[in-house]
Amino acid sequence: MIRGETMKLMQVSDPVAVLKLIREEYKALPEESITIELAGGRYLAKALKSPEDVPGFDRSTVDGYAVAARESFGASESIPAMFELAGEVLMGQKAPSIKPGQCCLVHTGGMLPENTDAVIMVEDTEVSGNLVNSFKQVAPGENVIHQGEDLKAGALALEAGQLLRAPEIGMLASIGITEVAVHRQPQIGFFSSGDELVPYSSMQLKAGQIRDSNAPAISYLASQFGAGFRYGGILPDNFEVFMEKSRAMLAAVDFLVFSGGSSVGSRDYTARTMQELGKPGLLVEGIAIQPGKPTLLANCNHKPVLGLPGHPVSALNIFSIFGRAIIDQLAGRLQEKLMPSLNASLTRNVASRTGRTDYVRVKLARDLFSGESSAVPVFGRSGMLRTLAEADGLLVVPPEKEGLLAGEKVQVYLWE
């Protein structure tokens, strides 16, 4: 007699260890050169030096009058310093030079004329005809940013591995760099499997069938995480077809993802395919995480292969944590991602099991008076997508905790 014959004992891995493994096991993709308009969200493959000084000339940081600072020394409300107005610095043009005793009107960002080293703010002056009285003295360099003060020509502008966000793109544009070397965008190949699955465009279901809803949901997550997505369809419960289609897809993409079905064949074939598709094969069989424990991870010929649980909520949770970490690694991210969250008070007790990291779906309610958020756990026996659709985000119960208490301050990671 065999007790529990269909249950397979799994060597369950710690989620933090799996994230570390991902960092060690997979390499960033080769680089390509692209224009900065398309480079948002990518990671620099090489450090970049500034080809020129930033700013390229001494600029005023205020609206005012450019002067030789020493000529303003001693000026006060009662005894103003007097300057002859020599003209105006026109934006985008070389400033005129001035003579001793003169000043020049300059606007914020305007170039300082020769022989000047400071700017008196317009609020500290009075103009009378051709004369400007200053009621304040200025020090050399006051209200001025000097050529190269922000960045010297030849100095490091951005380091290798830097994520190109809006500030970096603006900075590159400002120094005339229009093309950059970045790591290639990871391309994901995706298969669903399981005899119960039918394409999600199917109108009428037969008894026992369900639609393949993971494909479009994971496709959108992939785009949010910066990866391309190729859908390979639903694999039938046939090992030869599994292997043949997977081999062809793996050759064409950087990262292969299986969304497992519930049929025994589907479960077995996914693991076997991941083991046989390339060396070293399976690395992780099960992660101490809820939802999403029956997750598989392999390295096949230096390419990551992830086996997601078929359950939609588990699949989204696992892909958001480990799929994203793999995408980041392939895309050339150097540091682990900082996960922003929202502070909230938990409205009721949440049970958990020690030794397992639990992800609990919560809805956020904001108190209009205090501005404080409270986190309301969204329970559902079924654990279907509706509970996820009702949730604003997830809170994490770490493995060393037996649960969380009502009133506890928690951090909620938002779904967006």
Add this chain to the structure above:
Amino acid sequence: MIRGETMKLMQVSDPVAVLKLIREEYKALPEESITIELAGGRYLAKALKSPEDVPGFDRSTVDGYAVAARESFGASESIPAMFELAGEVLMGQKAPSIKPGQCCLVHTGGMLPENTDAVIMVEDTEVSGNLVNSFKQVAPGENVIHQGEDLKAGALALEAGQLLRAPEIGMLASIGITEVAVHRQPQIGFFSSGDELVPYSSMQLKAGQIRDSNAPAISYLASQFGAGFRYGGILPDNFEVFMEKSRAMLAAVDFLVFSGGSSVGSRDYTARTMQELGKPGLLVEGIAIQPGKPTLLANCNHKPVLGLPGHPVSALNIFSIFGRAIIDQLAGRLQEKLMPSLNASLTRNVASRTGRTDYVRVKLARDLFSGESSAVPVFGRSGMLRTLAEADGLLVVPPEKEGLLAGEKVQVYLWE
């Protein structure tokens, strides 16, 4: 004598009041019908009802044996209940019906056979030939999710205004909805202005010139916030050209953005254009926020027009807050966005002025032992993009505070 003649007194608005004004002043764009593959990030224009029960049949939530629960009553470790194994539920197929005294092997997600109402987990059984012994009794409904338990046919599946994230897309796919009515994606028209600006592709700069770096930076932000972007080029300091080009662009887009230059003409013409382009014209001239005070906002013929400060750091800050709020409003977002952040300890004092909301650039450092983050202010006299590129995010000093103290716990909003 006129003191401070070029200084214009501004009626500076409170940032919270400006966000409220945006909610009241602009309407969501008309709806369009798109397939769910393209609907990620959009907002539903209409509530959606489920066309069918979810799940569509009674399903097992475990691997086990489907039985009539009453036949298991009284079973225990010492006196097991005995069932004849009638067969196996194949995934995706109608389950066979069973007779009294029988059970049927069923996998997670499998359909319950007729005449059964519970599933005994495989771990609680022993199989001997054709017989299954259960060492546990099960209650009716145990380990089963009933047809329609998650969602009944005809019940509300998603509300109007719902953001379509991965869970919603998966849910729509699971109930066979492949096309949805969403609000149209906002299209932004963008002009830079200022005589000092040259296209950012310019290799050599003449004295006093700077590259138009805001265009590609704001373009990437717009895509991150879910809007399309059309670049109209750099407007010259000529009011007729300003008006003519702006009128044509406004007719073609949903939201017009000016990135102001520093030349007096550019500043004046932007405001005048925003006033004359359509009714009611200018609404906001200056916001009590740092950086980004000289911001303009108008409503011209029911379309929002935003005048960004020309300074790159200010422009990015203002577009991230107010530009994003306008995009959200046009896209049909019902609630204000929840802004996730990261908790950190401030490493040094930060000065601020009461009555003004200050955004301070900070770099995050993570302590490897405690896992705690500290926020290091990134100061730079110039306030150029390099300080933003060095920063991981922003912390907000609210208007009622005179500053923040070293050691204070702060919330940092990340740039991504």
